[in-house]
Amino acid sequence: MSERLLEVTDLEVYYGVINALKGISFHVDKGEIVSLIGANGAGKTTTLHTITGLIRPRKGSIVYKGTDIGHIPAHKIVSMGMVHVPEGRRVFQNLTVYENLLMGAYSQKNKAEIAANLENVFKQFPRLEERRRQLAGTLSGGEQQMLAMGRALLANPELIVLDEPSMGLSPLLVSEIFEIIKSFREAGKTVLLVEQNAKKAMSISDRVYVLETGSITADGAASELINDERIKKAYLGE
Amino acid sequence: MEFLTTFVNGLSLGGIYAMIALGYTMVYGIAKMLNFAHGDIIMVGGYTILLFLFVNPIVAIIAAMVFCMILGIVVEKVAYKPLRGASPLAVLITAIGVSYLLQSLAQMIFGSAPKYIVIADLGILKIGSLSIGYNTIITLVCSILVMVALSLFVKFSKTGRAMVAVSEDKGAAQLMGINVNRIIMITFAIGSALAALASVFFLLKAPTMTPTFGSLPGIKAFTAAVIGGIGSIPGAMIGGILLGVIECFAQAVPAISPYTDAIEFSILIILLLVKPSGLLGKVRREKV
Numbered sequence: 408m409s410e411r412l413l414e415v416t417d418l419e420v421y422y423g424v425i426n427a428l429k430g431i432s433f434h435v436d437k438g439e440i441v442s443l444i445g446a447n448g449a450g451k452t453t454t455l456h457t458i459t460g461l462i463r464p465r466k467g468s469i470v471y472k473g474t475d476i477g478h479i480p481a482h483k484i485v486s487m488g489m490v491h492v493p494e495g496r497r498v499f500q501n502l503t504v505y506e507n508l509l510m511g512a513y514s515q516k517n518k519a520e521i522a523a524n525l526e527n528v529f530k531q532f533p534r535l536e537e538r539r540r541q542l543a544g545t546l547s548g549g550e551q552q553m554l555a556m557g558r559a560l561l562a563n564p565e566l567i568v569l570d571e572p573s574m575g576l577s578p579l580l581v582s583e584i585f586e587i588i589k590s591f592r593e594a595g596k597t598v599l600l601v602e603q604n605a606k607k608a609m610s611i612s613d614r615v616y617v618l619e620t621g622s623i624t625a626d627g628a629a630s631e632l633i634n635d636e637r638i639k640k641a642y643l644g645e
Numbered sequence: 646m647e648f649l650t651t652f653v654n655g656l657s658l659g660g661i662y663a664m665i666a667l668g669y670t671m672v673y674g675i676a677k678m679l680n681f682a683h684g685d686i687i688m689v690g691g692y693t694i695l696l697f698l699f700v701n702p703i704v705a706i707i708a709a710m711v712f713c714m715i716l717g718i719v720v721e722k723v724a725y726k727p728l729r730g731a732s733p734l735a736v737l738i739t740a741i742g743v744s745y746l747l748q749s750l751a752q753m754i755f756g757s758a759p760k761y762i763v764i765a766d767l768g769i770l771k772i773g774s775l776s777i778g779y780n781t782i783i784t785l786v787c788s789i790l791v792m793v794a795l796s797l798f799v800k801f802s803k804t805g806r807a808m809v810a811v812s813e814d815k816g817a818a819q820l821m822g823i824n825v826n827r828i829i830m831i832t833f834a835i836g837s838a839l840a841a842l843a844s845v846f847f848l849l850k851a852p853t854m855t856p857t858f859g860s861l862p863g864i865k866a867f868t869a870a871v872i873g874g875i876g877s878i879p880g881a882m883i884g885g886i887l888l889g890v891i892e893c894f895a896q897a898v899p900a901i902s903p904y905t906d907a908i909e910f911s912i913l914i915i916l917l918l919v920k921p922s923g924l925l926g927k928v929r930r931e932k933v
Binding site: 482497499 | 722805810813817819820822823824825
């Protein structure tokens with residue numbers, strides 16, 4: 408069996424009295440791309456925010472690389488090797504592209520490693536290098552998404568958590584973004600992906616979890632679920 | 646010549662206002678709160694100088710800056726941090742409470758009568774018919790140095806960039822591994838040290854200190870920060886200097902000098918009517 412990187416068990420999250428996650432369990436193994444799909448409001452973003460420490464669970468455990476991280480503050484989780492690319496990119500508009508990338512390396516101490524990672528990011532995203540002195544707020548949506556992903560790579564992650572990376576992008580860019588996600592795996596990284604574009608997400612994933620109003624209602628190998636009649640109808644528009 | 650003297654005095658006073666306004670604006674930008682106790686830190690700085698002046702003036706100034714830094718951090722930890730996520734009104738009222746607390750403590754310890762605190766008698770520079778106090782020149786030079794240093798710090802240091810990141814998006818900053826609480830603490834420390842420095846320059850101008858001394862400069866500097874666009878560091882500098890120059894010119898004209906404060910606050914009101922976000926402030930886009 409492959410190495411377990413992230414194990415979430417019986418996770419319950421509340422916003423006040425609203426029960427956003429009703430005891431979900433899932434796991435991500437090393438080297439996998441795992442997708443979490445579901446409609447708006449199903450709890451996908453909440454799940455990611457809870458895993459990376461922005462929201463605290465009421466119940467359940469989040470074990471990352473053998474450590475329970477349920478009560479570790481968000482800023483410390485980054486240096487453990489799990490980095491979260493939030494929905495809507497959230498690049499720092501008032502910082503330049505280069506400064507944004509440096510913020511990604513905030514938790515990193517090894518200067519030589521930061522420089523090497525920076526070089527790799529510029530190699531993978533040449534457009535970011537061209538615009539390194541530009542304020543991030545002046546970039547297009549696709550460029551901002553690339554910056555957000557490049558910024559995450561500078562944290563030297565093992566597990567990259569991506570929230571709606573294709574949101575609001577043109578079909579051409581969407582394909583490009585999914586190619587980048589595939590390249591993460593080729594670089595030895597593990598990916599947990601939340602997507603509205605279920606079809607695309609399933610096409611690059613190893614396994615898929617379907618989230619419906621705070622509960623996981625289906626899970627399995629992406630190659631199987633993609634042929635599941637119910638999934639097809641609800642999420643693939645067929 | 647008189648015009649030039651007034652202008653230099655205005656720039657110098659503006660430099661002091663800018664230093665205080667920087668504390669307001671940085672705390673607002675990063676912790677999203679109006680720290681109305683910020684002006685009273687000036688007063689605490691003044692009394693700290695009084696306590697340590699027997700050693701020597703430099704030691705007293707450093708002691709005041711260090712003590713105010715610690716006070717700023719403690720106030721943030723004890724009074725504001727527990728309210729993070731509470732309504733802005735609760736935080737605002739707490740800040741007013743802290744302000745009264747500091748004033749009352751100072752009154753208990755030092756009494757309400759003014760204390761004379763002479764840091765140094767620097768004399769007056771005379772070039773022809775131009776006469777400017779050395780204190781004015783020192784204030785101007787120091788405040789420029791402070792502003793340049795702070796700008797460089799924010800732009801080029803890792804912590805400074807983290808401050809920009811936190812002021813823009815706390816959540817995303819956390820996801821980069823930035824300890825937001827630590828950045829807020831550093832911001833309070835810097836702001837309070839600048840307030841202590843401001844008290845040095847006020848005392849060089851006029852060597853008296855009372856427990857309520859910080860109120861008016863505090864409000865003026867807040868006005869400066871709002872004129873410049875609250876949250877904006879260059880805005881606070883411009884706003885502060887603008888306000889200082891306006892104040893000195895208003896005081897130089899006998900017919901309007903009694904209305905100096907009114908003029909300053911009227912300018913704020915007019916500016917806010919024309920440009921609600923201040924000179925360099927950004928229009929906030931509320932995200933849903």
